[in-house]
Amino acid sequence: MGSEELAEIEGRIQDIFRALSNGFQKLEKIKDSNRQSRQLEELTDKMRECKRLIKEYDRELKESDYKNDPDTSKILNEKKQSMIKELNSYVALKKQYATNLENKRVDLFEGPGEGFVEDNSLLASNMTNQQLMDHGNHMMDETDQALGRAQKVVHETVAVGTETAAALKAQTEQMSRIVNELDSIHFSIKKASQLVKEIGRQVATDRCIMALLFLIVIGVIAIIIVKIVNPHNKDIRDIPGLAPPVPARKLLWNSI
Numbered sequence: 001m002g003s004e005e006l007a008e009i010e011g012r013i014q015d016i017f018r019a020l021s022n023g024f025q026k027l028e029k030i031k032d033s034n035r036q037s038r039q040l041e042e043l044t045d046k047m048r049e050c051k052r053l054i055k056e057y058d059r060e061l062k063e064s065d066y067k068n069d070p071d072t073s074k075i076l077n078e079k080k081q082s083m084i085k086e087l088n089s090y091v092a093l094k095k096q097y098a099t100n101l102e103n104k105r106v107d108l109f110e111g112p113g114e115g116f117v118e119d120n121s122l123l124a125s126n127m128t129n130q131q132l133m134d135h136g137n138h139m140m141d142e143t144d145q146a147l148g149r150a151q152k153v154v155h156e157t158v159a160v161g162t163e164t165a166a167a168l169k170a171q172t173e174q175m176s177r178i179v180n181e182l183d184s185i186h187f188s189i190k191k192a193s194q195l196v197k198e199i200g201r202q203v204a205t206d207r208c209i210m211a212l213l214f215l216i217v218i219g220v221i222a223i224i225i226v227k228i229v230n231p232h233n234k235d236i237r238d239i240p241g242l243a244p245p246v247p248a249r250k251l252l253w254n255s256i
Helices: 002-029 033-063 070-101 104-113 129-229 248-255
Strands: none
Touching: 002 033, 002 070, 033 070
C-alpha cells in the first residue's frame, strides 16, 4: 500500500512539473507585464501544491521505510532529492522572472514562503538557520528601502504641489493687481477725455466771443473812418463823440 501511495504522489508531482515547464515556456512568449504577473501567480500556486506533495511524499517514505530494503529506500530517497532539485530550479526561474519584472506585489505575496523548498524538512542540508535568518533580514531590508523610496516620492510630490500652489497664488495676486491697474488707467483715460471735451467747448466759446468782439471793433473802426472821411453824414451824427461840432458864432446869432 505504501509503494502505491508513493507512486501516486510521484505521478501527481510529475504532472505538476510538466505543467510548470509548459507554463514557463508560455511565460517567455508573453510580452505584457500584467499578464506575466498573473502567469507567475498561477505558477506559484502550482509550486506551492508541488511542495505540499513532496512533503507528503517524504512523510509516506519515512512511514514505509522500515518495510523497504536498503536499495529501495536509497532509490526512493534519490527520487525525493531529484524532485526537490527540480522544484528548486523552477523556484529559481520564477525568482528570475519576478526580478526582471520588478513586480513588488508578487514579491510581497510570496513573502517568507517564497522558497517552497526552503523548509527545514526539505533543505536542511542546503541552508542553515542562520542563512534563513539572513535571507529574511535581506528581504525586510529590501522592503524597508522600497517603503523609504515611496515615502521620498510622496514628500517630493507634496513639495511640488506646495510650490505649485504658491506660484498659482502669486500669479493670481499679480493678475488682480494688473486688472486693478487697468481699471485705474481706463478711469483716467475717461476723465481725460471729458476734460479735453470741456476744454474744447471752452475754447470754442472763447473763440466765438473773440470773433464777436473783433466784429464790434471792426464796426467801430469802420464808423470812425467813415465819419472822418465824410463828417457831414447825417446817418452817423447821433453817435456820441462822432457828431460834428456846431459853430459857436451860429449859435450866438440864433440867440440874438
